[in-house]
Amino acid sequence: MRTTQHEPHEETLGERLRSQGISRRGFLKFCGLLASSMALAPAMVPKIAAALEQAKRPSVIWLSFQECTGCTESLTRSHSPSIEGLIFDAISLDYHHTLQAASGYGAEEARAEAMKEHYGKYVLVVDGSIPIGNPGFSTIAGISNLDMLKEAAAGAAAIIAVGTCAAFGGLPKADPNPTGAVSVADIIKDKPIINVSGCPPIPVVITGTIAHILTFGIPELDSLGRPKAFYGQNIHDRCYRRPFYERGLFAETFDDEGAKAGWCLYKLGCKGPVTYNACATLKWNEGTSFPIEAGHGCIGCSEPNFWDFGGFYKALSIPTGMTGQTAVYAAAAGIAVGVAAGAMNKKAKMDADSLHKTVTVDELNQESPS
Amino acid sequence: MSLHAIPVHAEAAVTGNLRPVQHEIRQALSELIAHGTHGMIDLHSLPFSPQEYAALDDFLGEGEIDLTLNVLGKTRLRESSYAGIWRVEHFDDNDKRIGYFIEIGHVPEILRSQCDDIKEGLATMTTILAMEENDNEDDAT
Amino acid sequence: MNEVDFLLWVKGPAFTVAVVIFVAGLVLRLFEILSLGRKHNFAVSKGDPMQGGLREMWRRSIPADKATFERSLFTIVAGYVFHIGLFVVIFLLAAHIALIKSVIGFGWPNLPTPVVDAFAVVTMIALIAVLVHRLRHPVKRFLSKPGDYVVWAVTFLPLLTGYMAYHHLLLSPQMMLGLHILSVELLLVLFPFTKLMHAFTLFLSRWYNGATMGMRGVKS
Numbered sequence: 001m002r003t004t005q006h007e008p009h010e011e012t013l014g015e016r017l018r019s020q021g022i023s024r025r026g027f028l029k030f031c032g033l034l035a036s037s038m039a040l041a042p043a044m045v046p047k048i049a050a051a052l053e054q055a056k057r058p059s060v061i062w063l064s065f066q067e068c069t070g071c072t073e074s075l076t077r078s079h080s081p082s083i084e085g086l087i088f089d090a091i092s093l094d095y096h097h098t099l100q101a102a103s104g105y106g107a108e109e110a111r112a113e114a115m116k117e118h119y120g121k122y123v124l125v126v127d128g129s130i131p132i133g134n135p136g137f138s139t140i141a142g143i144s145n146l147d148m149l150k151e152a153a154a155g156a157a158a159i160i161a162v163g164t165c166a167a168f169g170g171l172p173k174a175d176p177n178p179t180g181a182v183s184v185a186d187i188i189k190d191k192p193i194i195n196v197s198g199c200p201p202i203p204v205v206i207t208g209t210i211a212h213i214l215t216f217g218i219p220e221l222d223s224l225g226r227p228k229a230f231y232g233q234n235i236h237d238r239c240y241r242r243p244f245y246e247r248g249l250f251a252e253t254f255d256d257e258g259a260k261a262g263w264c265l266y267k268l269g270c271k272g273p274v275t276y277n278a279c280a281t282l283k284w285n286e287g288t289s290f291p292i293e294a295g296h297g298c299i300g301c302s303e304p305n306f307w308d309f310g311g312f313y314k315a316l317s318i319p320t321g322m323t324g325q326t327a328v329y330a331a332a333a334g335i336a337v338g339v340a341a342g343a344m345n346k347k348a349k350m351d352a353d354s355l356h357k358t359v360t361v362d363e364l365n366q367e368s369p370s
Numbered sequence: 371m372s373l374h375a376i377p378v379h380a381e382a383a384v385t386g387n388l389r390p391v392q393h394e395i396r397q398a399l400s401e402l403i404a405h406g407t408h409g410m411i412d413l414h415s416l417p418f419s420p421q422e423y424a425a426l427d428d429f430l431g432e433g434e435i436d437l438t439l440n441v442l443g444k445t446r447l448r449e450s451s452y453a454g455i456w457r458v459e460h461f462d463d464n465d466k467r468i469g470y471f472i473e474i475g476h477v478p479e480i481l482r483s484q485c486d487d488i489k490e491g492l493a494t495m496t497t498i499l500a501m502e503e504n505d506n507e508d509d510a511t
Numbered sequence: 512m513n514e515v516d517f518l519l520w521v522k523g524p525a526f527t528v529a530v531v532i533f534v535a536g537l538v539l540r541l542f543e544i545l546s547l548g549r550k551h552n553f554a555v556s557k558g559d560p561m562q563g564g565l566r567e568m569w570r571r572s573i574p575a576d577k578a579t580f581e582r583s584l585f586t587i588v589a590g591y592v593f594h595i596g597l598f599v600v601i602f603l604l605a606a607h608i609a610l611i612k613s614v615i616g617f618g619w620p621n622l623p624t625p626v627v628d629a630f631a632v633v634t635m636i637a638l639i640a641v642l643v644h645r646l647r648h649p650v651k652r653f654l655s656k657p658g659d660y661v662v663w664a665v666t667f668l669p670l671l672t673g674y675m676a677y678h679h680l681l682l683s684p685q686m687m688l689g690l691h692i693l694s695v696e697l698l699l700v701l702f703p704f705t706k707l708m709h710a711f712t713l714f715l716s717r718w719y720n721g722a723t724m725g726m727r728g729v730k731s
Contacts, residue, residue: 042410248623334535338542
């Protein structure tokens with residue numbers, strides 16, 4: 001996967017792309033598309049071109065923990081020569097146990113070698129969550145996920161947590177979290193961590209984040225550690241069905257007239273209003289569409305704990321634990337206490353009545369001697 | 371089966387982005403005349419409904435030039451009926467549109483021969499000519 | 512606890528606790544009042560107490576007396592504005608209807624969101640106006656206790672946070688939505704134990720008043 005002999009001149013990205021037969025015009029097109037995918041103004045294209053031209057080919061170590069490989073699938077299924085593919089070519093992927101040809105000791109040696117050679121400079125990509133309940137729950141080559149992450153993170157320049165599992169714990173962390181799954185940021189505290197969440201993330205968001213690190217370093221992050229360029233926009237705000245929300249037109253079921261007319265899916269459980277991702281603009285499957293365009297509400301997969309968000313088909317405003325039955329029980333309890341309180345009040349009233357002395361005319365005359 | 375064959379018809383959606391984009395184009399055109407600034411608007415990262423794409427196309431109209439470049443897949447350049455306003459569409463190998471820009475300038479940036487490419491070409495040409503002349507000299511002797 | 516955890520907490524356990532306290536408290540208070548009962552009247556009265564009670568419920572809901580209306584013009588108009596506004600905002604916003612439907616099992620049609628939004632703004636303005644009026648009016652200020660200001664605040668907060676969540680102001684929508692739900696939970700918890708109970712006891716007491724006045728006779 002990597003040439004081991006020392007070159008006097010470290011190859012830059014621009015040179016690498018050109019050696020693959022990509023002209024400057026192609027490079028310019030690539031940079032334009034990259035700017036578009038990184039949500040940067042087209043005016044940034046020359047700067048991106050200049051930065052990429054000079055960027056060194058970084059070593060990338062990709063660790064997969066408690067995950068489903070969906071994130072890798074998302075990335076590798078993007079058709080070539082797409083921008084995603086080009087960026088993927090532009091990095092030196094030194095370890096990825098699903099994609100690499102080597103296996104067993106050979107694979108682990110490649111990782112050890114890359115970590116030694118590029119100590120302090122390599123980019124660590126992690127997908128999947130880390131079980132801390134029992135180290136035996138998930139191991140690679142007999143090494144627990146926790147140990148491998150700590151070891152690899154020590155020499156990393158930056159860590160990209162790809163997918164909601166690595167970024168926030170994801171599915172493995174879903175209630176009741178049998179493995180004690182945690183996110184990368186829960187363990188590693190002393191390295192810059194970029195959370196590229198999503199289940200899976202949009203391929204171009206993964207590569208766009210890598211491209212940003214190559215060109216301008218660590219991107220600007222939101223409060224959850226996600227690149228603002230991709231996660232700065234609310235799905236609901238960017239949704240093409242938003243006008244229907246404003247007009248109060250909602251699909252009530254998945255096959256009613258409203259659903260056929262493309263009305264807002266809020267009542268069918270769309271989590272768009274609290275979800276930050278680039279789906280509405282970058283879209284999926286080579287820009288074909290995104291879930292809401294296909295008639296299904298957003299499930300909020302780029303947000304922490306989205307599995308436990310109270311049901312994918314329950315409207316956002318619906319409480320998660322509350323049922324009508326609970327309310328009935330509460331009412332019953334209220335009646336019981338009410339009856340007791342009422343009885344006490346009645347007793348107090350009757351006591352007051354019984355204490356009330358009847359005054360006779362004689363007594364009155366005695367009390368007021370004239 | 372194409373995507374359009376699926377019988378779901380969304381009501382005409384209006385994102386409200388058409389009018390601002392039209393004004394942005396007009397502004398960029400006046401900047402081009404006043405200061406020679408090359409302008410570029412990325413239409414792919416804006417929410418735009420198919421109807422609005424069509425409306426913008428109508429608004430810009432067809433010009434005299436329609437070029438297709440073969441650069442990492444195809445790239446189509448069309449001048450609009452307004453001189454200096456270009457539609458730049460990037461396609462991938464499967465002819466899927468992956469980028470759509472409006473450029474405001476004398477010529478789209480990508481069409482220019484790039485300085486480095488020219489330099490490299492000059493170097494190559496010089497080498498070839500030198501080699502040919504060498505060959506000729508070799509033949510002559 | 513990040514903002515999503517917070518949102519999940521207010522939507523889950525906190526909401527359940529709030530609704531249980533609200534419902535149980537409401538039923539308790541009503542039962543307490545109703546179970547006290549009235550003494551049976553053995554004397555035959557001239558007027559019909561039921562008729563008098565119903566008449567009074569209606570009569571006090573409309574500005575029937577011109578002099579009273581003119582004297583308390585502001586209180587009546589501002590009061591009606593914010594009560595109608597609260598009704599529209601609470602019961603005709605799509606998201607609220609979805610919530611109610613999930614608890615009681617049925618819903619009703621909603622208004623367009625911007626219309627509800629406009630009602631929310633008008634309601635907030637009216638609420639601020641009545642607060643200022645209360646503070647500047649010597650008699651009203653004298654009669655006001657801390658509880659009255661608490662009641663005002665817990666009514667106003669859900670409106671403000673809901674408005675800010677909808678318009679994405681100040682904090683992230685998740686956080687604002689969480690705060691909005693939390694403020695409503697505060698309202699629900701305090702509701703049965705403060706003057707907010709008037710929503711349920713109002714017509715009850717009007718009926719009693721009307722029934723007493725409409726009886727026309729002696730009590731045994």
